[in-house]
Amino acid sequence: MKTIYVATTNKGKIKEFEQILSGLSVEIESLQDHVTNMEDVEETGVTFEENAVLKAKTYAKRHNLAVIADDSGLEVDALNGEPGVYSARYAGEEKSDDANIEKVLTKLDEKNADDRSAAFVCVMAYAEPGEEVLTTKGKCHGKITNERRGIKGFGYDPIFQPDGYDQTLSELGSTVKNEISHRRMALNDMVKVLSEKVSG
Numbered sequence: 001m002k003t004i005y006v007a008t009t010n011k012g013k014i015k016e017f018e019q020i021l022s023g024l025s026v027e028i029e030s031l032q033d034h035v036t037n038m039e040d041v042e043e044t045g046v047t048f049e050e051n052a053v054l055k056a057k058t059y060a061k062r063h064n065l066a067v068i069a070d071d072s073g074l075e076v077d078a079l080n081g082e083p084g085v086y087s088a089r090y091a092g093e094e095k096s097d098d099a100n101i102e103k104v105l106t107k108l109d110e111k112n113a114d115d116r117s118a119a120f121v122c123v124m125a126y127a128e129p130g131e132e133v134l135t136t137k138g139k140c141h142g143k144i145t146n147e148r149r150g151i152k153g154f155g156y157d158p159i160f161q162p163d164g165y166d167q168t169l170s171e172l173g174s175t176v177k178n179e180i181s182h183r184r185m186a187l188n189d190m191v192k193v194l195s196e197k198v199s200g
């Protein structure tokens with residue numbers, strides 16, 4: 001069975017990749033655990049697609065392995081799609097989940113925004129050395145709560161309430177999150193694309 005290396009520096013993401021892909025006929029391993037020198041890839045793109053392709057391509061080439069990477073983030077309608085591709089470093093380069101959440105809540109308060117609708121977006125990219133990169137996309141719609149609720153998950157999960165639920169992703173936890181999330185949707189499609197590639 002072929003091993004696909006999950007190329008991310010984010011521990012929350014690694015856990016979700018493992019949970020979502022468990023039980024499938026692909027063997028996955030964290031690239032960070034496999035190599036000794038996993039250096040960050042600078043995310044110079046202005047779209048999720050550009051950054052996902054950049055990460056997958058760079059890691060595949062650097063380590064000569066089949067890798068899967070995602071670029072993801074939160075788009076808040078009342079903030080014209082911010083934080084978007086800057087989600088990880090919205091409040092600064094030190095990448096603090098807490099400071100990022102604070103910035104979103106403060107900006108929405110300052111705007112007195114009635115519309116708190118938002119979506120999580122995930123672009124998944126699969127790369128093998130020397131081959132064309134494959135991408136898929138997933139979205140999860142919801143709204144930004146007035147305050148943090150719950151302790152599970154990572155990133156903006158404590159302030160994101162998905163459509164159809166009264167709780168935030170942090171309150172709902174991984175079982176529900178991994179059924180409905182942007183990452184799940186993008187991975188579902190990627191598994192389909194990869195199995196077509198293998199059989200075709």
Ligand SMILES: O=P(O)(O)OP(=O)(O)OP(=O)(O)OC[C@H]1O[C@@H](n2cnc3c(O)ncnc32)[C@H](O)[C@@H]1O
Pocket residue numbers: 007008009010013043070071072073074087088097100120153154155156157181183
């Ligand atoms: O680039 P890698 O190494 O994968 O790790 P990263 O954390 O920098 O990942 P991104 O560049 O894709 O930035 C995504 C940010 O968007 C947020 N985010 C993405 N998916 C999320 C999720 O499922 N729940 C909560 N926040 C999420 C979170 O702040 C992430 O740090």
Ligand SMILES: [Mg+2]
Pocket residue numbers: 043088
């Ligand atoms: Mg990143």
